[in-house]
Amino acid sequence: MPIREEAHPAAEQVVRVVVIESSAITQGTVSRIFPFVGLLYDVSRVGPLERVTAPPYDTIGPADHARFLAADPHNVIRIDLGEDRPETGGTDEQYRRAGELLRRWRRDGVLVATSRPSYFAYEMRFTFHGGDRTIRGLVGAVELEDWGGSILPHERTMAGPVEDRLRSIRSTRANVSAILSVFAGPFEPFDDLLDEATATPPAAELTDEQGVQHRLWFSPSDEPYDPVGDALLDASLMIADGHHRYTTALRYRDQMRRERGPGPWDRVMMLLVDAASQDLPVLPFHRVLRGDAPPVGGVRVRDLEEVLAEVDDAKRRYGLVARTADGALEHRVAELAGDPPTVCALHREVLSGREDDLTFTPDAVEAELAVRSGEAAAAFVLPSTNALLIRDVVRRGERLPQKSTFFYPKPRTGLVLRPFE
Numbered sequence: 402m403p404i405r406e407e408a409h410p411a412a413e414q415v416v417r418v419v420v421i422e423s424s425a426i427t428q429g430t431v432s433r434i435f436p437f438v439g440l441l442y443d444v445s446r447v448g449p450l451e452r453v454t455a456p457p458y459d460t461i462g463p464a465d466h467a468r469f470l471a472a473d474p475h476n477v478i479r480i481d482l483g484e485d486r487p488e489t490g491g492t493d494e495q496y497r498r499a500g501e502l503l504r505r506w507r508r509d510g511v512l513v514a515t516s517r518p519s520y521f522a523y524e525m526r527f528t529f530h531g532g533d534r535t536i537r538g539l540v541g542a543v544e545l546e547d548w549g550g551s552i553l554p555h556e557r558t559m560a561g562p563v564e565d566r567l568r569s570i571r572s573t574r575a576n577v578s579a580i581l582s583v584f585a586g587p588f589e590p591f592d593d594l595l596d597e598a599t600a601t602p603p604a605a606e607l608t609d610e611q612g613v614q615h616r617l618w619f620s621p622s623d624e625p626y627d628p629v630g631d632a633l634l635d636a637s638l639m640i641a642d643g644h645h646r647y648t649t650a651l652r653y654r655d656q657m658r659r660e661r662g663p664g665p666w667d668r669v670m671m672l673l674v675d676a677a678s679q680d681l682p683v684l685p686f687h688r689v690l691r692g693d694a695p696p697v698g699g700v701r702v703r704d705l706e707e708v709l710a711e712v713d714d715a716k717r718r719y720g721l722v723a724r725t726a727d728g729a730l731e732h733r734v735a736e737l738a739g740d741p742p743t744v745c746a747l748h749r750e751v752l753s754g755r756e757d758d759l760t761f762t763p764d765a766v767e768a769e770l771a772v773r774s775g776e777a778a779a780a781f782v783l784p785s786t787n788a789l790l791i792r793d794v795v796r797r798g799e800r801l802p803q804k805s806t807f808f809y810p811k812p813r814t815g816l817v818l819r820p821f822e
Contacts, residue, residue, distance in 0.1 A: 433543055433544040433546075433551075434541045434542070434543055434544075434673070435518070435541060435542045435543075435544070435668060436517075436518035436519050436520045436541060436542070436620075436621075437518050437519070437541070437542040437668070437670070437819050438514050438515055438517070438518050438519070438819075438820070439514070439515050439519060439521060439540075439619060439817040439818065439819060440507065440512040440513065440514055440515075440575075440817065440818040440819070440820055441512065441513055441515070441604065441605055441617075441619075441816075441817055442454075442475070442511065442512060442513075442605070442815065443510055443511060443512070443513050444605075446475075446510060446511050447473065447475045447511060448473075449607065450605060450606070450607035450815075450816070451607045451608065451609065452472050452473040452475075452476065453472075453473050453475045453476050453477060453815060454476075454477055454607060454609075454615075454813045454814060454815035454816055455469045455476060455477055455478045455481065455813070455814050455815060456609070456811060456813070456814065457578055457642065457643075457811050457812075457814055458481050458482050458578070458814070459562065459645070460811070461478070461482065466478065466482060470484060475506065475511055476815075477577065477814050477815030477818075478814075479499060479502055480499045480500075480502055480503050480573060480577055481499075481569070481577045481578060481814055481815075483495035483496055483498065483499040483569075484498070493568060496568045496569050496571075496572040496573075497572050499569065499572055499573060500572030500573045500574065503573050503575060503818075503820075507820075512818065514820070515619055515621065516621065517621040518621070519619040519620055519621045520539055520540065520541050520619070520620045521539070521540035521541075521617055521618065521619050521620070521817050522537070522538075522539055522540075522594070522595055522598035522599055522617070522618040522619075522620060523537065523538050523539065523540050523579075523615070523616070523617055523618075523672055523812060523816075524536070524537045524599055524603075524614075524615070524616045524617075525537075525613055525614065525615055525616075525810045525812075526613070526614040526616075527611075527612065527613040527614070527809075527810050528612065529682055529809075534680075534682075536674060536679050536681055536810070537595045537599060537674070537679060538595075538672045538673050538674035538675070538679070539591070539594070539595065539672070539673050540579050540617075540670060540671070540672050540673075540812075540817060541670075541671065541673065542665075542668040542669065542670060542671075542819060543582075543638070543668060543669055543670075543671040543673075544667065544668055545647075545650055545651055545654050545667055545668060545669055547651065548651075551636070551637045551638065552582075552637070552638045552639075552640065552647070553637055553638065553639045553640065553792075553795045554639075554640050554644050554647075554795075554800060555639055555640065555641075555644075555791050555792075555794065555795050555800060555801050555805075555806070558644045558645050558648050559645070559803070562645040563645050563648050563649050563652065566645055566646055566649035567649050567652055567653060570649060570650070570653050571653065574820065574821045574822055575818055575819060575820045575821060576646075576650075576669055576670035576818065576819040577814060577815075577818055578643075578646070578670075578812070578814040578815075579643075579670045579671055579672040579812045579817070580640060580642065580643030580646050580647055580669060580670065580671045580672070581640075581641045581642040581643055581671075581672050581674065581808055581811060581812060582638040582639060582640050582641055582643075582671050582672070582673055582674070583638070583639050583641050583673075583674050583675070583676040583681060583788045583792070584636040584637065584638050584639070584673060584674075584675060584676065585636070585637075585675075585676055585677055585789065585792055586636075586675035586676070586677040586678055587675055587677045587678045588636070588675060591673075591675060592675065592678060594620075598618045598620055599616070599618060601618060603616040603617055603618050604617055604618055604619050605617040605816055605817075607813065607816075609810075609813060611810070613810045615812070615813045615816060617816050617817060619817075638671075638673065639788070639791065639792050639795055641674075641681070641683075641788065641806070641808040642808045642811055643671075646669070647669065650666075650669040653666055654666045654667055664821070665821040665822075666821060670817075670818075670819040672812045676788040676789050676792065677789070680787070681787075681788050681808055681809075682785060682808070682809045683785055683786045683787055683788055683791065683806050683807070683808055683809075684763060684785050684806070684807040684808075684809050685744065685763070685782075685783035685784060685785060685786070685805075685806070685807065686761040686762065686763055686783070686804040686805060686806070686807055687761070687762055687763070687764075687765055687768040687780060687781060687782050687783055688747070688752065688759050688760075688761065688768075688780065688781040688783070689759065689760045689761070689762060689768050689771045689772075689777045689779075689780050689781075690752070690755065690758055690759060690777055690778050690779045690780070690781065691758050691759075691760070691776070691777050691778060692755070692758045692778060693778060694723050694724070694778040694779050695721075695723075695751055695752075695755075695778075695779055697721070697723055697731075697733065698721075698733070698735045699721060699733040699734050699735025699736070700733060700734055700735070701731060701732065701733050702720075702732050702733065702734050703732065704732055705720075705722065705732060705765060705766065705769050705782070707732065707734075708720030708721075708722070708732050708733075708734060708765075708782050709765060709782065711734045712734070712743075712782060712783065712784035713784055714741045714742055714743050714784040714785065714786045714787075714790070715741060716736060717736055717737040717738070717739065717740075717741055717743045717746050718734060718735070718736045718737075718743070718784065719734070719735060719736075719737065719743050719747055719781055719782060719783055719784065720732065720733065720734050720735075720765075720781070720782030720783075721733040721734075721735060721779060721780070721781060721782070722768065722769045722772045722779060722780040722782065723772060723778065723779040723780075724772065724778075730772065730773055737750050737751075738750065741786065741790060742786040742790055742791065742794065742801065742805070743783055743784055743786070744783055744786075744801060744802060744805045744806075745794065745799070745801060745802070745805075747781060747783070748802045751781075752781075756802070756803070760777075761803075761804040763807045765780075765782050768780035768781075768782060769782075786806070788808070791806065
């Protein structure tokens, strides 16, 4: 695969980039995955990328929103979530300002476009369960398909977040953050491409507030479009994170096709990860139940620490925090019947019909605190699972309950953006 050195204003130095030639990796003429012109921050203008990037919008609470707004006037949160100013018109005005701000940053050179359509190799280094881990993937523009084809959801979506994201995309006319998807490889051409790309100095890198190191390389293509490889043509992609963004992209595509026909809205920015060669951790969302407490079963254990040590997805073993008849806090571990993942068995056997009484948190301590404070009747502590197991559920034509998985880590919003214009 040929190598060429190319300078880009968003990088601090000349970076050695991999030029992907169609003939080098594919014999086909059609693909669902394409390079795109990306926008990268010019670090000479904005300084360290830690100050101007953010986690995905749906992981940011009000306190974090305020913190990222205060971090830097060029933080991507001003585009992705906007700055709420009720006195100037509420949500619609908030996103109108976000769109204007994105266009101003492009005019002022804060965000700089790649010279040609490119793929973007992406790497995340982090510590998990006491060990060092690395997840690699490729960011490209994926052709949108209606649900039920080769792009598969694994969770249900809600109308409210889709409407919110639709306001955002109409104003910004861009994909601000990458959807995370996995496919079942291994596919050697895909891995070879990443090996070569990540052997060069990155075009952008940062370490986020959780200690995850994010690194990005861009790989220009000289063709009008440049397929990643025949190997991916028959692969199904499972959405790991970004169901609402994908649903929003479908609605926006349909609207724009009616108004203007085919266009860049027919694709969406996506980070593709090979689940066979990359063990992407899948953390749980714990369930907090309000209303009447469920029947108490299982074996009593000492505390939350022991619950977390005992939960096990392969054994469908979950934890329960509730109160005894005399009001004391108790911790239990119980097992469910059927096949993993545990969250499906829990909803089928214990929580069926109680979905409206649930809230969700990835923090087991927060779930326990809700019971301890009296705000909740019980908390269900779930184990981690894995991406290939979730794919098995999807292949059976099933979906996981809402807020079942928290894929970790997630791609950083603002490291690369995909404009439609």
